[in-house]
Amino acid sequence: MQEERIQVLKMVEDGKITVDESIKLLEALRIGEPAADFEKKFNKFASDTKEFFKDIGKKVNELYKGAEPKIKEATKKVAAKTAEVADNISQSLNEKIKKADEECCAPCDAQEVPADNGPPPESPEGEIKN
Numbered sequence: 494m495q496e497e498r499i500q501v502l503k504m505v506e507d508g509k510i511t512v513d514e515s516i517k518l519l520e521a522l523r524i525g526e527p528a529a530d531f532e533k534k535f536n537k538f539a540s541d542t543k544e545f546f547k548d549i550g551k552k553v554n555e556l557y558k559g560a561e562p563k564i565k566e567a568t569k570k571v572a573a574k575t576a577e578v579a580d581n582i583s584q585s586l587n588e589k590i591k592k593a594d595e596e597c598c599a600p601c602d603a604q605e606v607p608a609d610n611g612p613p614p615e616s617p618e619g620e621i622k623n
Contacts, residue, residue, distance in 0.1 A: 498519060
């Protein structure tokens with residue numbers, strides 16, 4: 494911006510522009526300074542933000558890579574424990590069914606079962622009697 498001001502003053506000195514015109518040009522340059530300064534600051538902020546998120550991405554990726562084997566191991570342990578619990582439940586149910594069968598069938602087994610005397614006798618009309 495300093496070079497542009499010197500150029501405006503040189504134009505006044507050379508008589509190419511009037512003092513009033515130079516004032517307008519210098520004011521325009523002054524107004525443009527904050528915009529240029531803002532643009533520089535914004536671009537730096539954008540660049541810094543981009544780098545920040547790039548670093549965050551790298552760290553998240555590293556965390557995931559470190560956690561992946563642990564997650565796989567935990568999954569294996571959960572699967573093994575689930576299978577163990579399922580086996581225990583199955584075994585317990587089988588024991589209870591066996592015990593119930595024994596309690597239910599023991600009195601029946603102790604009774605004498607009548608011998609099979611063949612088919613029931615028929616009535617004179619050909620119907621089976623019970």
